[in-house]
Amino acid sequence: MAADRFRTQLRDNQLPETVDGVLSALRFWEQQGGYxxxxxxxxxxxxxxxxxxxxxDSRTLWPIAVYPVTGTVEVVFQPLKRRPPFDDEPMRRELMARFNEVEGIELAEAKLDLRPSFPLEVFAARSEELCAVLEWFVHAVALAEARRPLEVSPVAS
Structure with a gap:
């Protein structure tokens, strides 16, 4: 199972504090309705x-990609650029700003349309702050969905 491989690679390659922070954030993500x-x-x-x-009109969104062996986290602005509500540049800028508020993360403005990364170790001491960014992401998507016009379906006569 891929989830088990991920956890094993995470435990084999990262410090226990980092493992705990990452797994805690992923549990939080699932509690917010993600997977x-x-x-x-x-x-x-x-x-x-x-x-x-x-x-x-279904679409899949994800804010980050976590790499347990190399110890990096990519913020995936590149694919988000094609997915509402993050196809709107100010939304991507807001996501970047929220990540950059977390100590240990410095995403370059020039990489707003790419996949900049930060060290996985940030989860060790800043998991709660990262969860706040993830929570904002979930809420931003939910708010955008709530504002989308309803599809008009034909009425049977």
Whole structure:
């Protein structure tokens, strides 16, 4: 199972404080209604993921990609650029600003459309602050969904 591989790689390659911080944040993500998707490469990456939209217009969003062996976290502005509400540049800027408020994270403005990264160790001491950023992400998506116009369905006569 990919989740087990991810946890094993995380425990084998990171300090216990980092492992605890990452796993705590991922549990928090799931409590917010998201789920974790996992990569299939030798290093099993983890993507905290949300589903948004309607059955006819469904899309998947994830704010970060966690790499347990290399010890990095990518903020995935590049794919978010094509997914509402983060297709709006001010929304991506707000996400970047929120990450940059966390001590140990310095995402360069020039990478707003790319996949800048920060060290996984930030989760060791700043897991709660990172959870606040993740919570904002979930709320931003939910608010945008609530503001979307309702689909008009044909009425049977």
């Amino acid at each position: 974790c998707a996992y990569g299939k490469a030798g290093e099993t990456s983890c993507f905290p993921t949300l589903e948004a939209g309607t059955p006819l």
